[in-house]
Amino acid sequence: MESFAQAPIIEMSRLTKKYGEQTAVSQLDLTIRRGEVYGLLGPNGAGKTTTILMMLGLTEPSSGKVRVCGLDPARQPLEVKRRVGYMPDDVGFYEDRTALDNLLLTARLNGIPIQDARLQALELLERVGLQHTLTKKVGAFSRGMRQRLGIADVLIKKPEIIILDEPTLGIDPEGVRELLELIEQLSRNEGLTVLLSSHHLHQVQQICDRVGLFVQGKLIASGNIESLAKQLDDDGSVTVELSAAPWSKELDERLSGLDGLLTYNGPDVSDHAYSSVLPLDAVITGTRDLTSEAARTVLDCGASLFGIRRKQYGLDDIYHRYFEGGGQLERSNGIQ
Numbered sequence: 001m002e003s004f005a006q007a008p009i010i011e012m013s014r015l016t017k018k019y020g021e022q023t024a025v026s027q028l029d030l031t032i033r034r035g036e037v038y039g040l041l042g043p044n045g046a047g048k049t050t051t052i053l054m055m056l057g058l059t060e061p062s063s064g065k066v067r068v069c070g071l072d073p074a075r076q077p078l079e080v081k082r083r084v085g086y087m088p089d090d091v092g093f094y095e096d097r098t099a100l101d102n103l104l105l106t107a108r109l110n111g112i113p114i115q116d117a118r119l120q121a122l123e124l125l126e127r128v129g130l131q132h133t134l135t136k137k138v139g140a141f142s143r144g145m146r147q148r149l150g151i152a153d154v155l156i157k158k159p160e161i162i163i164l165d166e167p168t169l170g171i172d173p174e175g176v177r178e179l180l181e182l183i184e185q186l187s188r189n190e191g192l193t194v195l196l197s198s199h200h201l202h203q204v205q206q207i208c209d210r211v212g213l214f215v216q217g218k219l220i221a222s223g224n225i226e227s228l229a230k231q232l233d234d235d236g237s238v239t240v241e242l243s244a245a246p247w248s249k250e251l252d253e254r255l256s257g258l259d260g261l262l263t264y265n266g267p268d269v270s271d272h273a274y275s276s277v278l279p280l281d282a283v284i285t286g287t288r289d290l291t292s293e294a295a296r297t298v299l300d301c302g303a304s305l306f307g308i309r310r311k312q313y314g315l316d317d318i319y320h321r322y323f324e325g326g327g328q329l330e331r332s333n334g335i336q
């Protein structure tokens with residue numbers, strides 16, 4: 001039986017949104033599980049916001065299906081709104097009121113009794129690190145403080161899912177780190193499902209369990225970083241980078257003759273450089289991992305090994321490969 005933690009909480013199948021002739025979201029198949037932190041990653045105009053609006057019932061799909069907590073947002077928007085907290089990229093507050101006042105207003109709109117609301121709001125302000133700003137008007141808040149208040153504002157109605165559109169936009173690095181930590185804690189400690197839309201690879205990589213890459217309305221890849229890296233590296237080849245000295249003709253020849261080698265990119269050496277004590281670099285790609293054989297070869301040739309590592313693909317490589325290589329769009333079939 002499927003455990004609670006793995007139960008789907010958001011399901012989209014063949015979800016499509018057209019604006020006139022333009023397809024903003026095309027045939028989207030995606031399932032997000034309870035408690036997951038999922039990152040929607042993609043350039044401007046990729047369809048991230050349109051997807052979010054369909055989940056919230058704020059725009060109707062042209063075709064296909066979306067279910068949020070088992071509900072159809074187009075038919076049951078209020079039910080969905082009760083369960084989902086949405087923080088747009090530019091949160092609006094009453095600027096001449098305090099953070100506490102703003103939270104109490106949101107609580108009132110959500111039908112929370114005033115006594116409970118006050119306690120909850122104070123607790124939330126502490127949780128997002130705004131407990132020392134109780135008398136300050138929101139108009140005087142920094143962007144980072146506003147975003148933290150935005151998170152408290154979506155949490156006050158105790159949602160099952162929070163959707164954050166570019167939550168770290170315009171915040172300094174320290175503020176970003178704190179905000180990401182807060183989001184991660186919310187998911188880990190309280191089982192909250194988090195959907196995060198972003199342009200920032202590194203931030204998404206830090207806290208998301210899985211990432212979906214959107215390009216031109218299509219979800220072209222989805223998975224954890226490891227599985228995306230595998231998709232990137234799907235011909236099974238392994239690349240090893242090494243640094244050694246002194247370099248010799250023998251070392252060159254033996255490395256380029258390794259069994260299972262696909263490509264060898266040795267240093268550009270002159271006779272003089274062969275005797276250099278400065279380490280030189282080589283890149284070896286094989287049909288399998290040649291790290292230990294390459295290391296042994298260096299030592300057998302009487303050279304010192306200054307470094308050797310199997311190349312690991314990060315989200316950066318993946319992002320560039322998918323976003324800059326139109327040819328990769330074909331891989332979109334059958335992802336979950």
Ligand SMILES: Nc1ncnc2c1ncn2[C@@H]1O[C@H](COP(=O)(O)OP(=O)(O)OP(=O)(O)O)[C@@H](O)[C@H]1O
Binds near residue numbers: 047
């Ligand atoms: N109300 C609308 N009417 C017509 N076209 C729209 C409308 N909303 C969005 N679009 C178009 O749909 C496409 C997807 O836009 P969307 O805002 O979903 O992208 P996005 O990935 O969220 O981009 P960004 O990162 O800039 O917010 C874009 O080409 C956009 O111009």
